[in-house]
Amino acid sequence: MTTKGESAAKRYLHGDLSRALLAAARHIVEAEGPSALSLRAVAREAGVSAAAPYHHFKDKAELLSALADQGWRELGGCMVKARQAVSEEGQLTALGAAYVVFARANPALYRVMFEAVREGQQEPNDRLMREALIARGATPGSPDLTFATLAAWSAVHGLADLAGMRRFDELKAELGGERAFLEAVLDHMRVFPSPRRD
Amino acid sequence: MTTKGESAAKRYLHGDLSRALLAAARHIVEAEGPSALSLRAVAREAGVSAAAPYHHFKDKAELLSALADQGWRELGGCMVKARQAVSEEGQLTALGAAYVVFARANPALYRVMFEAVREGQQEPNDRLMREALIARGATPGSPDLTFATLAAWSAVHGLADLAGMRRFDELKAELGGERAFLEAVLDHMRVFPSPRRD
DNA sequence: TCAAGAAACTTTACGCTGTTAAGATATGGT
DNA sequence: ACCATATCTTAACAGCGTAAAGTTTCTTGA
Structure with a gap:
C-alpha cells in the first residue's frame, strides 16, 4: 500500500513528487515568469535533488x-x-x-x-x-x-x-x-x- | 579614417560588428528558432569571441x-x-x-x-x-x-x-x-x- | 611624429542551466 | 526473507550569460 496518509516531510521517497513538481512549477512560473522557470528551481522548491524530476518527466519540455x-x-x-x-x-x-x-x-x-x-x-x-x-x-x-x-x-x-x-x-x-x-x-x-x- | 572599404576577413577589429551580430542573430533565429538563439552562437557565427558582443550591446536582451x-x-x-x-x-x-x-x-x-x-x-x-x-x-x-x-x-x-x-x-x-x-x-x-x- | 588614451577585441573565470551515469535506499511481490 | 524495481541521491559534463582583466588597434592632440 502507498504511504498516502503520512506527512510528506523529508522522507526519502516523496510519495507524490509528480504532483508536487507540477505545483512547484506553477508557483514559480506565476511568481517569476516563464523565463525563470528552471527544472533545478522546480526541484529545489519541491525539496528534491536536481535529477529527481527525471524519474517522473522525460525532460523539462515534458514537465x-x-x-x-x-x-x-x-x-x-x-x-x-x-x-x-x-x-x-x-x-x-x-x-x-x-x-x-x-x-x-x-x-x-x-x-x-x-x-x-x-x-x-x-x-x-x-x-x-x-x-x-x-x-x-x-x-x-x-x-x-x-x-x-x-x-x-x-x-x-x-x-x-x-x-x-x-x-x-x-x-x-x-x-x-x-x-x-x-x-x-x-x-x-x-x-x-x-x-x-x- | 575607418577601414570601410577593406575585406572583412579575420582582422582583429571587425569594423562593423554590430550589424554582423544582428545579421547572425537573425540568421540563427530563423534557421533554428528563438530558443536556439544564444549569444555565444551569435558570436560564433560572426567569428568573434563570446565576450565581443558586450562591446556593442549591454546584454542579450538588448541585442x-x-x-x-x-x-x-x-x-x-x-x-x-x-x-x-x-x-x-x-x-x-x-x-x-x-x-x-x-x-x-x-x-x-x-x-x-x-x-x-x-x-x-x-x-x-x-x-x-x-x-x-x-x-x-x-x-x-x-x-x-x-x-x-x-x-x-x-x-x-x-x-x-x-x-x-x-x-x-x-x-x-x-x-x-x-x-x-x-x-x-x-x-x-x-x-x-x-x-x-x- | 609620437605618445597617451579610448575603443574593440581576447582569454579566463564564475555560477547557472539541462541532462546523464552510477550508486543508495525504500517498497512490494513471492 | 529476499530480490527486483521504483525512487531518490551525488557527481559529472557541456553549454549558457556575463564580468574582469589583459591585448591589440585606432584616434587624437601636442
Whole structure:
C-alpha cells in the first residue's frame, strides 16, 4: 500500500513528487515568469535533488507540457461554467470572455500553455467554440465554421497576449476594471457581437 | 579614417560588428528558432569571441531588442507598401493581411519582435491601423477607435500566432495558398470586412 | 611624429542551466 | 526473507550569460 496518509516531510521517497513538481512549477512560473522557470528551481522548491524530476518527466519540455495540459483543462472548466449562465446567442461571447479572463488571470501559465500548443505537444479543444457558433447559426460542416472558429480563437488569443501591456492600464481603470475593457474590445469583432446590439 | 572599404576577413577589429551580430542573430533565429538563439552562437557565427558582443550591446536582451526593432521597421515598410495599392475602404484589410503575411514569412523573427513588446522594450506603431480605421469612418479621438485598433491588432497577432499550426496545412492547400487562408479568417472579423460584401 | 588614451577585441573565470551515469535506499511481490 | 524495481541521491559534463582583466588597434592632440 502507498504511504498516502503520512506527512510528506523529508522522507526519502516523496510519495507524490509528480504532483508536487507540477505545483512547484506553477508557483514559480506565476511568481517569476516563464523565463525563470528552471527544472533545478522546480526541484529545489519541491525539496528534491536536481535529477529527481527525471524519474517522473522525460525532460523539462515534458514537465512544461504537463503543466500546460493542466492549464488547458482548467480553462475548459471555466468556459463550460461560463456557458451555463447565458442564453444560446450569448454563448460565444461568454466563452470568449472566459478564455481571455482566464489567460489574463494566469498570464505566465497561459504563455506556457500556448507554447506547448506551438510545439505541437497540446491540442486545445475548440469544441465549445464550434458548438456556440453552430448555436448562432453556423452550419456544422461548413468551411465558414472553420474560419469563424479560428477567427474567434485568434481574437481571444491575440487579445490575451496584448491586454497585459501597461499602455492600457489607464483605459482599464476608466472602464472600471479589466473585464469591461476586454469585453469592449471583443465587441469589435464580428464573431463576438454584443448581446445588446445583435 | 575607418577601414570601410577593406575585406572583412579575420582582422582583429571587425569594423562593423554590430550589424554582423544582428545579421547572425537573425540568421540563427530563423534557421533554428528563438530558443536556439544564444549569444555565444551569435558570436560564433560572426567569428568573434563570446565576450565581443558586450562591446556593442549591454546584454542579450538588448541585442534581441535591436533585432526586434529591425523587424518592426520592416513590417512597417510592408504595411505602407500594402496600403498604396488599395482604395480607402480596403486599407485596413490590406494592412492586416500585410501584418499577418509578414509574421508568417518570418515566424521566429516575429516571436522575437512580440517578446520585445511584451517586455516593454518596443512600442509598435499603430498609426497606420488608426488611420485606416479613420478612413473607414471612425472618429479620431473616440474610445471606439481605440477599441477597434486593439481589436484589429489582436486579430492579426492572434492569427499570426495560430496560423502556423500543422492542423491547417490541408485547408491552406485546398484554398491554394496560405494567403487565401489568412484572408478568409480575417474576413470573419468585423474590423476586417471583405471589400466585396461590405 | 609620437605618445597617451579610448575603443574593440581576447582569454579566463564564475555560477547557472539541462541532462546523464552510477550508486543508495525504500517498497512490494513471492 | 529476499530480490527486483521504483525512487531518490551525488557527481559529472557541456553549454549558457556575463564580468574582469589583459591585448591589440585606432584616434587624437601636442
